[in-house]
Amino acid sequence: MLKNKGIAFKLVLFFTLSSACIFAAIFTYNYFVSKRMIAKGIEENAGNLIMTTTNKIETMLSATQKVPENIAYFLENSTNDEQELFQVLYAIVEKNPEIYGAAIAFEPYAFRKDKEFFAPYFYKAYGAINFKYLDKHYNYFLWDWYQIPRELDQPQWIEPYFGEGGGILMSSYSVPFYKKVDGKRRVAGVIVVDISLESLRDIVSSIKILASGYGFLISKNGTFVTHPIKELIMNETIFTIAEAREDTKLRDVGRKMIKGEKGVAPMWVKSAVTGKSCWMAYMPIQSSGWSLGVLFPQDELMEDITNLNQIVLFLGITGLVLLAVAVVFIARSITGPLRHMAKATEHIGAGNFDIELPPVKTGDEVGKLSEAFSFMRESLKEYISELTEATASRERMESELKIAHDIQMGILPKKFPPYPERTEFDIYAMIKPAREIGGDFYDFFFVDDEQLCFVIADVSGKGIPAALFMALTKTLIKAKATMGLTTDKIISRVNEDLCIGNDMSMFVTIFCGMLNVKTGEVQYTNGGHNPPLLIKGNGDVSYFEMSGELLVGAMEEAQYTSRSVMLGRGDSLFLYTDGVTEAMNERNELFSDERLLRELSGFQDKNTEHLVSAVMQQIVEFTGSAPQSDDITMMMITYKGNQIS
Amino acid sequence: MHNSRIKSHPISAFLFLALTVILCSFSTNLFCAEATLKNASFIPQWSPQAQFAGYYVAFEKGIYKQYGIDLTIKTGGPHSVPVDLLEKGEVDFGTIWLSTAIQKRSQGIRLINISQIVQRSALMLVAKRGRGITKPEDINGKKLGLWRDEFRLQPLAFLKKFGLHVKIIPQSYSVNLFLRDGVDVVSAMWYNEYHTIMSAGVNPDELTSFFFHEYGLNFPEDGIYILEQNFKKDPAVACNFAKASIEGWQYAFKHPDEALDIVLKYMAMANAPANRVHQRWMLNRMKDLILPEDDKGIAIGTLSEQDYLRVAGELRRNGLISQTPEFGDFYKECAKHAEK
Numbered sequence: 009m010l011k012n013k014g015i016a017f018k019l020v021l022f023f024t025l026s027s028a029c030i031f032a033a034i035f036t037y038n039y040f041v042s043k044r045m046i047a048k049g050i051e052e053n054a055g056n057l058i059m060t061t062t063n064k065i066e067t068m069l070s071a072t073q074k075v076p077e078n079i080a081y082f083l084e085n086s087t088n089d090e091q092e093l094f095q096v097l098y099a100i101v102e103k104n105p106e107i108y109g110a111a112i113a114f115e116p117y118a119f120r121k122d123k124e125f126f127a128p129y130f131y132k133a134y135g136a137i138n139f140k141y142l143d144k145h146y147n148y149f150l151w152d153w154y155q156i157p158r159e160l161d162q163p164q165w166i167e168p169y170f171g172e173g174g175g176i177l178m179s180s181y182s183v184p185f186y187k188k189v190d191g192k193r194r195v196a197g198v199i200v201v202d203i204s205l206e207s208l209r210d211i212v213s214s215i216k217i218l219a220s221g222y223g224f225l226i227s228k229n230g231t232f233v234t235h236p237i238k239e240l241i242m243n244e245t246i247f248t249i250a251e252a253r254e255d256t257k258l259r260d261v262g263r264k265m266i267k268g269e270k271g272v273a274p275m276w277v278k279s280a281v282t283g284k285s286c287w288m289a290y291m292p293i294q295s296s297g298w299s300l301g302v303l304f305p306q307d308e309l310m311e312d313i314t315n316l317n318q319i320v321l322f323l324g325i326t327g328l329v330l331l332a333v334a335v336v337f338i339a340r341s342i343t344g345p346l347r348h349m350a351k352a353t354e355h356i357g358a359g360n361f362d363i364e365l366p367p368v369k370t371g372d373e374v375g376k377l378s379e380a381f382s383f384m385r386e387s388l389k390e391y392i393s394e395l396t397e398a399t400a401s402r403e404r405m406e407s408e409l410k411i412a413h414d415i416q417m418g419i420l421p422k423k424f425p426p427y428p429e430r431t432e433f434d435i436y437a438m439i440k441p442a443r444e445i446g447g448d449f450y451d452f453f454f455v456d457d458e459q460l461c462f463v464i465a466d467v468s469g470k471g472i473p474a475a476l477f478m479a480l481t482k483t484l485i486k487a488k489a490t491m492g493l494t495t496d497k498i499i500s501r502v503n504e505d506l507c508i509g510n511d512m513s514m515f516v517t518i519f520c521g522m523l524n525v526k527t528g529e530v531q532y533t534n535g536g537h538n539p540p541l542l543i544k545g546n547g548d549v550s551y552f553e554m555s556g557e558l559l560v561g562a563m564e565e566a567q568y569t570s571r572s573v574m575l576g577r578g579d580s581l582f583l584y585t586d587g588v589t590e591a592m593n594e595r596n597e598l599f600s601d602e603r604l605l606r607e608l609s610g611f612q613d614k615n616t617e618h619l620v621s622a623v624m625q626q627i628v629e630f631t632g633s634a635p636q637s638d639d640i641t642m643m644m645i646t647y648k649g650n651q652i653s
Numbered sequence: 654m655h656n657s658r659i660k661s662h663p664i665s666a667f668l669f670l671a672l673t674v675i676l677c678s679f680s681t682n683l684f685c686a687e688a689t690l691k692n693a694s695f696i697p698q699w700s701p702q703a704q705f706a707g708y709y710v711a712f713e714k715g716i717y718k719q720y721g722i723d724l725t726i727k728t729g730g731p732h733s734v735p736v737d738l739l740e741k742g743e744v745d746f747g748t749i750w751l752s753t754a755i756q757k758r759s760q761g762i763r764l765i766n767i768s769q770i771v772q773r774s775a776l777m778l779v780a781k782r783g784r785g786i787t788k789p790e791d792i793n794g795k796k797l798g799l800w801r802d803e804f805r806l807q808p809l810a811f812l813k814k815f816g817l818h819v820k821i822i823p824q825s826y827s828v829n830l831f832l833r834d835g836v837d838v839v840s841a842m843w844y845n846e847y848h849t850i851m852s853a854g855v856n857p858d859e860l861t862s863f864f865f866h867e868y869g870l871n872f873p874e875d876g877i878y879i880l881e882q883n884f885k886k887d888p889a890v891a892c893n894f895a896k897a898s899i900e901g902w903q904y905a906f907k908h909p910d911e912a913l914d915i916v917l918k919y920m921a922m923a924n925a926p927a928n929r930v931h932q933r934w935m936l937n938r939m940k941d942l943i944l945p946e947d948d949k950g951i952a953i954g955t956l957s958e959q960d961y962l963r964v965a966g967e968l969r970r971n972g973l974i975s976q977t978p979e980f981g982d983f984y985k986e987c988a989k990h991a992e993k
Contacts, residue, residue: 150825159796159822159835167829229832229853243926245852251930263854 015346016339023335024328031324038320042313050287050309051272054302057215058291061223062300064211069165069295072107073181075100076199077163080185083112083199088119093128094139100201101130101137107201108132108171108178113148114197115158118187131202153200157182161195165296168205168233170242177205177233177241179296209234212300218308220282228297230262236281246301253278261288265299268292279303345374349381361389409444409472416445416475419482421452424617432525432650433460436616437643438624440587446639447474447516448585449482453489458526461489464643465518466537466585468559477514481506481560485520495520495533496570499560503535503568506561515561519583528575528647533568535560538586541608545578549609551601575647580616582608583645587638591627594634599627616644689721691890695746696727696735698875701919703935704844705729705748706912707770707943711901713915720893728923736762739880746894748875751956752803752964758983759974763881766984768895769956770902771874773942775843776807778863779850784837786861789815789868795837798824804840806967807865807872814868828853844938848931866945872967873960874942884985892987899954899988906940909933956984 013021079096086092093112100110109131119126127142142148149155157164163183171178180202187196208225212234215223225233230245240249246262249255261273270292276285286303293300307314348366355363365385368378417439424436437450447467455461463485467474484505488498498520506516519540521532536559539552552573558566575581584604591599607626611619620642627640697705708726711717717724727733727744735747736754740762749757754764778797780786786795789811797812797819799805812819822836828846831839832853841847843864851857865871877895884891905912913932920927944953951957958980965977 150823152825152827152829155822155825156830156833156835159830160833164833167827229829231853243928244930245854247852247854248928248930251852259854263856266854 015343016336019339020332020335024332027331028328031328035317035320035324039313039317042316043310046309046313047287050304051289054287054289054304057217058289058300058302061211061215061302062291062293065208065225065293065298065300066295068106068208068211069181069293072104072201072203073163073295075104075107076110076181076183076201079112079199080183083185083196084187090128094130097128097130098137101132104201106203106207108176108204109202111142111148111200112185112197113142113154113200115195116149118196127197153180153182154198157184157198158195165228165298166200167227167229167231168242171202171204177209178202179205179233205233215302217302217304218311219305220279220284220308221286221302221304222279222281223300223302225293226262226265226299226301228266230266233298240280249280261290265290265292265301266297268294268297268299276306277303279305284308341370342374345378349378352381352385356385356388359392361385361392406444412472412475413441413444416441416449416479419479420449426452427454430525432648433523434616434646434648435460435462435643436620437464438620438641440624440636440640442587442636442639443470445472445475446470447478448587448639448641449478450583450641450643451482451486452643452645453486455489455492455522458524460523460525460645461485461495461520462523462583462643462645463518463520464537464540464583464585464641465516465560466587466639466641467516468514470639473512473514477506477516477561481516481518485518489520489522494570495522495531496568499533499535499568500566503560503566504564507564510561513562515559517559517585521581523575523645523647525647526650528577528579528649529572530575530581531570531572533557533570535568538584538589540584541582541605542573543580543582543608543614545576547609549605551605577647577649578614580614580644580646582619583643585639585641587636587640588623588627588642590638591631591640592634592637593631599630603630614646616646620644690718690723691721691887692723692725693717693745693890693894694725694727694743695894696733696738696744697729697748698735698750700728700730700925701916701923702845702925703913703916703932703939704875706905706916706936706939707902708748708898709901709915709919710905710908710912711897714901714904716897716900716904717894720897722890722894722897724894730923735878736764739764739878742880745883746877746879746891749878750803751873751876751961752806752968754876754878755961755965755968755978755983756803756973758978759968759976764878764983765881765884765891766876766956767879767884767891767987768899768954769873769876769960769984770898770954771876771939771942772951772960773874773945774807774865774870774872775845775874775938775942776804776865776872777841777843777847778808778811778838779831779841779847780838780861780863781831781834781855782859782861784834786837788861789817789863791861792819792838793817794819796820796822796835798822798831798836798839800824800840806971806973807870808840809971810870810967811863811865811868814870844935844942845931848934848938852931870963870967871960872964873956876956881982888985888987891985895954895988902939902943902953905936906944909936912936954988955986 097110097112101107109129111127111129113127116124125142125144125148127148128139129142130137130139153166156166161184163181166180166182168177168179170176180200182198182200184195184198186193212223212225213236222236224235226246227233230247231242232240232244235241246265247259250258250262257275258277264271270290273288277288279286282305285306287306287309288301288303290299290301345366352363352365365382366378368375420439426435435452439448439450441448447470448465450464452460452462465478465481467478467481481502484502485498488501493501499518517537518535519532519537521530523530534555534557536557539554541549541551543549557568589599589601589604607623611622613619623642624640695708697708701709712724712726729735735744735749736757738744739747748770749764751769754766758764780792785791799808799821822830824840828839828841828850830836832850832855841850850860877898879891913929913936916932917927917929961980961984962977965974968974969977
């Protein structure tokens with residue numbers, strides 16, 4: 009398919025495609041490298057941002073942690089003085105603005121033998137510091153803030169919760185404290201301080217990345233502690249979000265976060281706020297086991313590079329279009345003249361040489377081709393006009409030759425049997441010229457009532473000179489014969505006449521015979537012609553002996569003699585020119601005298617016409633496709649005698 | 654407000670009822686259904702969640718109305734215990750655990766089960782594989798978190814069955830102690846705490862689950878109860894309520910998304926934190942518990958005597974009841990008699 013498309017199309021296709029490939033490769037490389045550079049920059053910035061934020065949170069939490077830890081240390085060596093505990097607790101709540109409430113909760117009967125529950129609790133509410141005992145209705149032994157540090161035997165941050173009576177997000181830090189009982193150090197209870205996480209929320213929500221990036225904090229359970237979407241806080245965990253999104257990778261990231269690992273999510277995380285793909289980094293808050301996650305919206309981070317790439321892409325595509333246009337232009341300048349020339353060639357092929365050729369504008373290959381083409385047209389035009397002239401003249405010649413052929417054939421007797429009223433003999437002749445006109449001829453005519461003169465001759469050479477010479481010879485023979493001369497005299501006279509002015513040194517072989525139809529006697533003279541054959545009525549066939557006399561027209565002084573042969577009834581004479589015996593086949597073999605003799609001996613049918621035709625047939629078969637080189641002429645006379653008498 | 658009209662004006666209500674019954678025998682069903690809507694009230698064990706999806710769905714889809722009941726659903730919670738409200742006559746129907754109901758009946762509160770909705774125990778024990786627990790024997794010597802009262806019956810029977818000695822830690826309202834490895838094994842409801850544990854980032858393949866029904870200790874849980882005196886007063890309403898509730902469940906299982914929307918709506922109305930993923934898990938597990946795949950023979954909502962006797966026997970062994978109430982008195986298979 010592509011094969012048949014034009015050069016312009018191919019050029020545009022290949023140039024544009026290859027340029028596009030190169031451009032795409034450069035663009036892709038550029039895109040990824042610049043993206044990596046930006047990502048590196050972001051990673052550094054993100055690292056700094058997260059570090060600063062987690063440090064702030066750590067500072068805040070560890071400040072809070074110190075308070076109950078100091079109390080635990082103090083309680084271990086104090087006596088269980090209720091008043092003293094109250095003062096300490098009150099001071100804690102009063103002096104620490106971030107502390108919302110504080111309690112010292114004792115193990116069953118650890119404070120006093122008669123008290124299963126003993127847990128004084130001071131807390132801020134309604135603008136004042138309030139007090140209550142956490143009693144058996146509350147059953148603090150079952151609550152996480154008590155149970156978890158108690159069972160784990162270590163200080164713990166409790167899962168955040170919403171404070172009672174309001175939407176204040178809180179968390180508690182609980183520290184077990186110990187007393188020596190019977191020399192053994194045993195857990196005597198738990199000190200807990202409640203803190204508001206509002207300031208922590210402020211810290212995290214102050215993280216603003218570009219337009220829509222944000223930070224969030226999850227607890228040890230993966231529960232959202234802070235998030236721009238309020239509904240998620242304390243209601244969803246990162247794992248329920250992953251489950252809703254059917255995102256196992258997010259679940260894996262969440263597991264790493266709650267295990268206290270830091271890192272970057274290996275995939276794009278969908279922003280819960282905008283739904284955009286985000287790059288997510290996370291870092292643990294070591295003291296509480298929580299984790300800070302920060303989302304950087306991909307498209308916003310990549311905005312600059314996206315813009316740059318869009319411009320590069322635009323420039324690249326524009327460049328490709330311009331390149332395509334340029335290629336089209338160049339291709340046109342080549343293919344335009346070529347197309348023009350192709351059209352011109354069609355016209356020239358159809359013979360219209362006057363078609364206008366594209367002007368030669370350039371000196372390049374196309375210009376040279378154009379020039380050469382123009383030269384070729386002129387040469388062709390000249391050649392064709394010469395050829396036309398030559399053809400015309402040849403045609404004229406051919407038509408003249410055709411006329412000459414017709415005339416030549418016309419002067420030979422063509423009507424057989426020529427004398428239907430004469431029963432004494434049969435005569436038949438056939439001529440097949442090698443070209444339009446030839447030098448062979450035969451003739452027969454009655455000189456008087458009894459004497460039939462018959463002639464077969466072969467002029468040297470071929471074509472028009474031979475034909476003219478033949479016509480001359482034939483006329484001369486007929487003229488001499490009708491004067492009543494004998495055959496030797498006829499040939500002698502003809503020889504003399506022909507020799508006069510025979511500048512061309514042409515000659516002719518002639519066999520001239522005079523048959524007396526009454527007696528069957530044949531008087532003949534052979535002027536250098538092939539000896540005829542005598543076919544006896546009994547079937548014997550033989551050549552006449554060679555006369556040894558000269559061919560006619562060559563020498564004025566030549567002498568010719570007359571001989572005679574007696575034909576009996578049924579005897580025949582077979583006369584021929586050398587075109588018969590010297591007929592050549594494709595292997596350059598001659599038909600030969602022997603073959604002629606054999607053929608004539610073989611035929612049973614002695615009818616003159618049939619026999620001559622049969623020999624001709626044999627010759628044609630013998631020569632096959634080899635061109636006829638000489639005129640073929642045959643004549644046969646069968647003597648029948650006077651049958652009437 | 655909670656009291657039905659029947660109770661406030663027993664005589665006039667009776668007259669009205671008698672009149673409509675007479676009228677009904679001469680008129681079309683449609684007219685009767687419209688004309689005889691009876692007021693009734695219902696309370697589930699807890700605040701709205703997918704554990705009670707069937708009732709909320711039946712209410713929202715008008716199925717109770719189709720059965721001639723103009724229902725009021727009260728919001729359950731820690732301070733609204735169905736048994737207490739039933740006893741006080743503040744509510745007509747409530748869902749109660751089978752083990753609780755048997756105990757209460759033997760204590761003289763004449764509860765009647767009109768439909769056993771949850772066929773299989775959702776209560777289970779969950780352990781972390783990482784703490785070396787993959788089979789019941791591994792629990793020996795470990796710390797086990799247990800809830801109180803009837804939530805202890807199956808775990809204790811389980812421990813006894815395998816001869817396990819453990820340190821029992823009273824379990825609080827969260828699974829945080831378990832998540833922080835303060836206990837090795839924790840009690841959980843399959844539809845609730847189990848998913849909470851998963852939602853805290855623990856993968857199911859990190860957990861070993863002990864389902865009591867797999868150890869011959871299946872206790873059917875939520876059933877629908879009514880006081881015997883109320884049942885006798887109008888058995889048709891009770892049966893209609895049971896039937897409509899079952900239809901509500903069937904609708905909820907067929908249209909889970911719609912059911913979740915309804916549940917979440919009620920949760921929002923009750924100011925309960927609503928987590929769709931958690932509720933979806935809960936609804937799916939309720940389906941497993943209400944229509945257990947290997948209990949094809951049991952029609953939805955029926956109580957098998959075998960289950961009943963197993964629970965009662967366990968209660969008796971623990972000294973929680975002295976005598977097993979008669980099964981026929983306790984359970985009225987009544988949903989099949991209901992008509993629209």
